[in-house]
Structure formats: structure tokens, C-alpha cells
Amino acid sequence: MDQSYTNSRRLQPRPAIERNLDKAFVWAAKIFALAIAGVFVWITTQVTFQAMPAISEFGLGFLWTSSWNPVNSQFGILPAVYGTIVSSFIALLISIPIGLGVAIFLSEDYLPPKVQRIIVFLVELLAAVPSVVYGLWGIFVLIPFLSDFTPLRGPAMLPAALILSVMILPTIAAISRDAITSVPIDLRQAAVGLGATRWEAILKIIIPAASSGIIGGIMLALGRALGETMAVTMLIGNANTINPSVFAPSNTIASLLANQFAEASGLQVAALLYAALILFIITLIVNILAQLLVTRLQRI
Amino acid sequence: MASEFIQDPAKSSFNSASLRRNPTSPRTLFGLIMSGIAGLFTILAIIPLVIILAYLLGKGIAALRPEVFTELPPPPMVPGGGFGNAILGTAIMVGIGMLISVPIGIMAGIYLSEFSTGKLADWIRFLTNVLSGVPSIIIGVFAYGVIVLTTRSYSAWAGGFALAILMLPIIVRTTDEALKLVPQEVRQASIGVGANDYQTVLQIVLPAAVPAIITGVTLSVARAAGETAPLLFTALFTQYWPNWNNLLFEPTASLAVLVYNFAIVPFQNQQELAWAAAFILVVLVLLTSIISRIATARRTY
Numbered sequence: 001m002d003q004s005y006t007n008s009r010r011l012q013p014r015p016a017i018e019r020n021l022d023k024a025f026v027w028a029a030k031i032f033a034l035a036i037a038g039v040f041v042w043i044t045t046q047v048t049f050q051a052m053p054a055i056s057e058f059g060l061g062f063l064w065t066s067s068w069n070p071v072n073s074q075f076g077i078l079p080a081v082y083g084t085i086v087s088s089f090i091a092l093l094i095s096i097p098i099g100l101g102v103a104i105f106l107s108e109d110y111l112p113p114k115v116q117r118i119i120v121f122l123v124e125l126l127a128a129v130p131s132v133v134y135g136l137w138g139i140f141v142l143i144p145f146l147s148d149f150t151p152l153r154g155p156a157m158l159p160a161a162l163i164l165s166v167m168i169l170p171t172i173a174a175i176s177r178d179a180i181t182s183v184p185i186d187l188r189q190a191a192v193g194l195g196a197t198r199w200e201a202i203l204k205i206i207i208p209a210a211s212s213g214i215i216g217g218i219m220l221a222l223g224r225a226l227g228e229t230m231a232v233t234m235l236i237g238n239a240n241t242i243n244p245s246v247f248a249p250s251n252t253i254a255s256l257l258a259n260q261f262a263e264a265s266g267l268q269v270a271a272l273l274y275a276a277l278i279l280f281i282i283t284l285i286v287n288i289l290a291q292l293l294v295t296r297l298q299r300i
Numbered sequence: 301m302a303s304e305f306i307q308d309p310a311k312s313s314f315n316s317a318s319l320r321r322n323p324t325s326p327r328t329l330f331g332l333i334m335s336g337i338a339g340l341f342t343i344l345a346i347i348p349l350v351i352i353l354a355y356l357l358g359k360g361i362a363a364l365r366p367e368v369f370t371e372l373p374p375p376p377m378v379p380g381g382g383f384g385n386a387i388l389g390t391a392i393m394v395g396i397g398m399l400i401s402v403p404i405g406i407m408a409g410i411y412l413s414e415f416s417t418g419k420l421a422d423w424i425r426f427l428t429n430v431l432s433g434v435p436s437i438i439i440g441v442f443a444y445g446v447i448v449l450t451t452r453s454y455s456a457w458a459g460g461f462a463l464a465i466l467m468l469p470i471i472v473r474t475t476d477e478a479l480k481l482v483p484q485e486v487r488q489a490s491i492g493v494g495a496n497d498y499q500t501v502l503q504i505v506l507p508a509a510v511p512a513i514i515t516g517v518t519l520s521v522a523r524a525a526g527e528t529a530p531l532l533f534t535a536l537f538t539q540y541w542p543n544w545n546n547l548l549f550e551p552t553a554s555l556a557v558l559v560y561n562f563a564i565v566p567f568q569n570q571q572e573l574a575w576a577a578a579f580i581l582v583v584l585v586l587l588t589s590i591i592s593r594i595a596t597a598r599r600t601y
Contacts, residue, residue, distance in 0.1 A: 021496070022496045025498035025502075026498075030411050033412060033421075036404070036424055036431065037424055039431065039468065042446075043465075098345055099345075101340075105341065110335065123346070125349060126348065128523070128586075129349070130527070130556060130581050130582070132578070133559065133581060133582055135559075135563060136559055136575070137355060137356075169345055199331040227434075229435065229436065230529055254437050257441065261440075261441070261444070261532065261533045262533040273441065276441040279437075283433065283434065283435055283438075284430070295426070
């Protein structure tokens with residue numbers, strides 16, 4: 001009697017309060033997850049609306065005006081756009097071959113696995129060093145070193161682009177390595193079975209198969225380079241001119257913001273907010289494309 | 301009988317020597333050269349790290365006196381002083397950032413890993429990744445618009461808010477990944493003995509993932525402590541201690557901004573402090589990276 005009574009009690013449905021608690025917990029988790037999407041939308045709308053006064057003031061001509069003169073309220077960011085694109089381009093030019101070399105070297109069996117893991121970790125550490133520390137090192141070590149044997153005198157495009165290439169190298173190396181190691185081993189075996197050497201297999205089979213991930217990694221690195229602020233601000237010289245020489249000071253959108261925002265007032269703030277919106281849109285497009293390429297890689 | 305089908309190796313047109321590796325063939329040489337280049341590039345990639353660490357050790361430790369942890373930044377050309385206020389300011393702002401981002405990040409991670417179905421989770425993961433790619437200076441501009449303009453004051457709150465947004469994607473991603481590593485059987489067993497969803501998550505799954513989640517939070521703290529760009533026009537900088545009477549609604553010093561400010565001035569005493577502060581930041585990053593590497597190396601339940 002007792003036994004069956006307790007058993008039937010145990011088999012009763014859960015009390016309502018417990019079920020509601022359960023539902024509330026799941027909903028709370030969902031709301032916090034939606035909050036991430038909310039933050040992203042919030043940033044987008046806030047940055048866009050902040051720039052509205054300047055957009056109606058300067059129009060699209062802001063993009064191809066090259067004078068930045070707070071005294072006459074003339075604002076244009078052509079030199080900064082030029083500097084942003086050129087510095088990122090030089091950085092990619094250096095770090096793509098080196099990053100791919102690192103990715104291949106660390107995905108083959110050249111080194112014993114333990115040593116390989118340590119080197120992978122060291123390359124990752126390059127990404128963890130704060131950018132202001134790169135800037136500090138660039139000012140006191142890299143620029144004096146470069147000016148010994150080049151026409152470089154003080155901050156300029158070249159040291160900024162060099163440091164930028166060091167900073168984005170780990171992104172390219174790590175994501176390319178992931179892409180290369182996730183290529184099915186059958187492809188390599190088939191290539192070697194047909195008589196390919198190691199490098200023939202790498203260059204003709206493995207790299208093409210991993211290309212979407214590698215390009216995604218390069219795009220992510222480009223996104224980082226375009227938006228990188230501190231190291232570039234400290235090394236590029238912040239001159240609002242377009243000069244084709246890499247030994248001349250230049251400017252980027254991010255360094256323009258870092259340099260002027262805190263002391264700006266009135267129309268200059270509006271112009272800087274407009275510049276921020278342009279940088280945001282550029283990096284957003286690059287990042288979304290990169291994410292699409294990298295996630296396509298993960299589905300294979 | 302069948303011998304006519306078996307060719308005499310000596311007579312056949314097939315030359316077995318061609319199976320041997322020919323050390324002077326262009327294909328072999330090409331492979332060797334490419335391997336050499338790849339190895340060289342790997343060494344080239346590590347060199348900057350080694351040089352930077354060597355300089356930080358040399359210049360940073362030389363400038364690291366006990367009073368740098370307790371005293372205020374000195375004026376130009378005056379020896380002595382330190383950056384106690386910047387250490388405290390960084391700690392306060394990273395603390396504010398954690399208070400905001402840890403609960404949101406962990407709950408969002410729980411949703412993604414435990415309760416999500418299909419499309420919505422894919423979208424949120426995608427947006428988390430895009431959010432982590434937004435340049436930190438843009439986050440600074442955002443925090444300036446949201447906090448500094450509405451409160452009409454540069455403050456530790458604005459800086460902490462900006463850092464929270466930078467930490468959020470790291471915490472969501474590490475929580476999501478840490479929870480996914482807990483085997484499905486554990487959840488089934490928990491539900492099998494009659495536990496609710498929240499009991500399963502909070503008492504069974506989450507505790508198993510706690511070490512990995514703590515690792516992710518520590519990594520995000522180290523990253524946030526080194527961030528400079530989002531603090532430049534949210535927290536600004538000050539020569540003085542944080543003021544609690546003002547509820548922190550005033551410019552606040554931080555280690556990262558101190559490195560920037562003192563690196564671009566021509567005064568040697570301040571430059572030395574910049575190296576000392578950079579050394580502290582890098583030690584923080586190195587320690588957390590190494591600890592997280594050790595903690596996540598054992599990826600078993």
C-alpha cells in the first residue's frame with residue numbers, strides 16, 4: 001500500500017512552478033543570446049545616426065576631398081582612405097607569402113609534433129601582444145633601425161605597414177593552417193599515389209582545395225589591418241597628405257580618429273563621426289565576406 | 301608456360317632505376333627549395349616576437365621599481381613616480397567590463413550550445429564573429445555616443461562599457477565551445493534521472509565546463525587590459541587617482557593609454573614608465589595565454 005502510494009506520487013507531473021522556472025530559464029538564455037544581435041544592431045544604428053549631420057553637411061564629396069582643415073571647416077578624408085588602403089595592401093603583400101609559408105610548414109610533418117605545437121603557440125602569441133606595445137617598440141626600435149639604411153626619417157608609411165604585417169600574420173597563418181589540415185587526407189594520398197612529390201601535392205591539390213578558407217583568413221586579416229589603430233597611429237606620422245613614397249608620413253581613418261577625436265569640437269566631431277561610419281562600413285563588408293568564406297570551409 | 305608473360309626485368313623497357321629518388325632532378329630540388337623557404341618564413345615569423353620580448357625584458361625590468369605600482373605619474377623631466385592610478389584604473393574598467401559581459405556572454409553561450417535550434421543560433425554565431433571583427437576604435441566611437449554624450453562626462457563607466465563589448469564575443473565563443481565539449485550522454489543521464497533543463501545545465505553541464513569558461517574569461521580580461529583605442533575618448537587619461545566621490549564620472553587613467561601617451565613624448569623619465577607599463581601588459585597576456593593553453597590541453601570530460 002505505502003509503496004504503491006509513493007510510486008504514484010512520484011509519477012505525477014512536475015509542479016507548475018518548476019515547469020515555469022524551467023521555461024523562464026530557457027527564455028532568459030534566449031534573451032541574452034538575442035542581446036548579442038541587439039548589441040550589433042545598436043552599434044550599427046548608433047554609428048550611422050551619429051554621422052547623419054555630417055553626411056547632410058558634406059555629402060559624398062567627403063570621400064574624395066583631400067583637405068582636412070578644422071579652421072575653415074573643410075573636411076575630406078581622401079588622404080586617410082588612401083593611407084588606410086595602401087598600408088593594409090603593403091601589410092598583406094608581406095604577410096600573405098610568409099603566413100602561407102608558416103601554415104604549410106606547420107601542417108606538414110617537418111617537425112616533431114611537440115615542437116610544432118610550441119611554434120603554433122608562439123605564432124598565436126604574436127596576435128595577443130597589445131597593439132600599443134607594437135607601437136612603442138616600433139617608435140624606439142624599428143624606426144631607428146630602419147633609418148640606418150633607408151631614407152626613412154621618423155614615423156612614416158613603411159614602419160606602420162611593417163608592424164601591421166606582423167600583427168596580421170598570425171590570423172593568416174592560423175586560419176590557413178586550419179583550412180589546410182581540414183583537407184581530406186584521401187586527396188593527398190591520391191596525389192602521392194599518382195606520383196606527385198610533396199610540393200606538387202601541396203601546390204596543385206591541397207592549396208586549391210583549401211583556397212576558400214585561405215582567402216577567408218586573408219580577408220579577416222585585411223579587416224584587422226584596415227581597422228588597426230594604435231600601432232599605426234604611433235608609427236605612420238599622421239600627415240594628411242597623399243604621398244606615393246613609403247618613407248613619407250601618411251594617415252589612416254583609424255589614426256585620424258585616434259589623434260583628433262578627444263580634442264575635436266563642433267563640425268570637426270561630426271566629420272570624424274562620418275569617417276568612423278565609413279571605416280565601420282568598409283570593415284563590416286570585409287568581415288562579412290570573410291565569415292561567409294570561413295564558415296563555408298567548416299561545412300566541408 | 302606462363303613465363304612468356306613474365307618479362308625479364310633486364311630486357312624490359314621499364315627502367316627500375318627511375319623509381320629511385322633522384323637527388324638532382326628538378327622536381328626534387330624544387331621540393332627542397334620550397335621546404336627551405338617555408339622553414340625560413342616560419343623562423344622569420346617568430347623573430348619579431350623574440351625581439352619584442354627581449355626589448356621588453358631589457359627595458360621593462362630596468363624601469364620596474366617598487367614605487368611604480370603605488371605612485372602617480374611624474375611630470376616631464378622629474379625622476380621617480382609611477383602609474384599606480386593607471387593600474388587601478390585598468391582594474392576598475394576591466395572589472396566593469398566583466399560585470400556586464402560575463403553574465404550576458406555565458407547565458408548567450410548556454411543558449412547557443414544547449415537550447416538553440418537551427419537558424420537563429422547560426423545567425424547569432426555569425427553576428428558574434430562579425431562583432432569581434434569590428435575595429436576597437438569604432439567601439440570607442442559607439443561608447444562615446446552612448447555614454448559620454450548622455451552623461452556629459454568622460455568616465456570609467458564609458459571605458460568599461462566599451463571594454464565589455466570587446467570582451468563579449470570572446471566569452472560567448474569560449475562558453476559555446478566549452479559546453480559543446482561536454483558529452484551528450486551526461487545530459488541524457490541527467491534528464492533520465494528526472495532533472496529539469498535548468499537543473500541539467502546549471503548543476504551538471506556548466507560545472508563540467510567551468511575551467512574552460514574561466515580560461516575564456518581570463519583571456520578576454522587580458523585582451524581588454526591591453527586595449528587602448530576604445531579608451532582614448534571614453535575614459536581619456538588623468539594624472540590623478542580615480543575619484544570615488546564622483547562615482548567614477550571623470551577621466552580615468554589606464555595602463556594602455558599611459559603607454560601611448562608616454563611613448564610619444566620626448567621625455568626620458570616618462571618613456572621609461574611606458575616600457576615598464578608595456579612590460580606589465582605583456583606579462584599579463586603571456587601568463588593568461590600560457591595558462592589557458594595548459595588548461596585546455598586536457599580536452600576530456
